[in-house]
Amino acid sequence: MKKNRINIAVTGESDIIYEGLTNILYRYGDYISFYRTENIDELDILMIRVKINIAILNPGSIINRNRQFLKLRSKHKNTSWLALVYSFIDTKLINEFDDLIYITDTNDLIFKKIDRFHSSKTDKVRDDLSKREKDVLILLVRGLSNKEIAGELNISIHTVISHRKNIAEKTGIRSLPGLTIYAISNKIIPLNRE
Amino acid sequence: MKKNRINIAVTGESDIIYEGLTNILYRYGDYISFYRTENIDELDILMIRVKINIAILNPGSIINRNRQFLKLRSKHKNTSWLALVYSFIDTKLINEFDDLIYITDTNDLIFKKIDRFHSSKTDKVRDDLSKREKDVLILLVRGLSNKEIAGELNISIHTVISHRKNIAEKTGIRSLPGLTIYAISNKIIPLNRE
DNA sequence: CTCCTCCTCCCCTTTTATAGGGAAAATACA
């Protein structure tokens, strides 16, 4: 029932691609952490200190670095390796990857590909919040602190914290901005525009 | 002190590139409107009803459609035409464009290129958030902590806190959910869901 | 009757955020 965080490393020099990819994937919950590296050397260093679940890299960045890439792969057997293809590329290189993301892939397709390598995500994505949890969420989005929410709902602050823990567990969203967007998207609160 | 809006059309099939490009450019102010078209036919139709200041397209999408492209160009002489290059491409094609954006361009470089075709740059209003403040806000809405934002922007955590103080002062909004809604309402971050 | 969810409450420690102060350097503007 617990949702594991996914750590995704994106390797490549393109701001556009990095921004695009992270922006698309952020929508599916903030249980994804991104790490950006410019090249395979940086990726190597990163993977020493962070357990990367999914590494996405431009195959172009490992041309002439094939041996280094294979070494890194074998060092981190639990990592999934995806190629982000936006140019013509050697088929041999591509075979080294677990899957390919094409620059022309739709948002949904991209997420599905990522999703396939994130086994523990499948069990529960959309558990509905209980009434009390929604009450807390609404007041949270209004900017009240835990203590203020406790006062408003006439319960102890510990209970509020408990509800928040459960909300975080169910939605996989731990940040306030993320919860705000969740609440808006799920029409728990309306977004009034002037 | 009115700001002219810029209408930018992005033509191409890649979600990643569209998201990346819009995401980068959103930061520089909400005076940019984006229009997305999948191919040059759609762009043609779009330009009948909307005055497009800048058209960004993948040169690959006009291969074998060169004549159509040139016709469209000559029909809209006030539009700037930029190529978004992420693959090997015929140099002849490229010469038809006013400028090139490479997939490896940095955020700043991309904005400079766009900026060059936006004559009314000088009348930018400064009564709202500064660029850096927007940078902080965007990362804040993504759920990063002050420390993480500091790391992302390569500044000290004290600076991040300073920016946050100024954001709170300027907007009068102190809560994260409030700032999230502010950012969405002011198109500092996009909220596009299914 | 048992299992499960919900709601309620409490403990602990560590990490972050808030709020007040200040200040120097770099840009931008007029």
Next chain:
DNA sequence: TGTATTTTCCCTATAAAAGGGGAGGAGGAG
């Protein structure tokens, strides 16, 4: 060339949140 804004950095202190536990009662489903 001044002046204002922006960007950067720092201090102290307090408040709040995060993350890890656990636990009892109410009520519904099987």
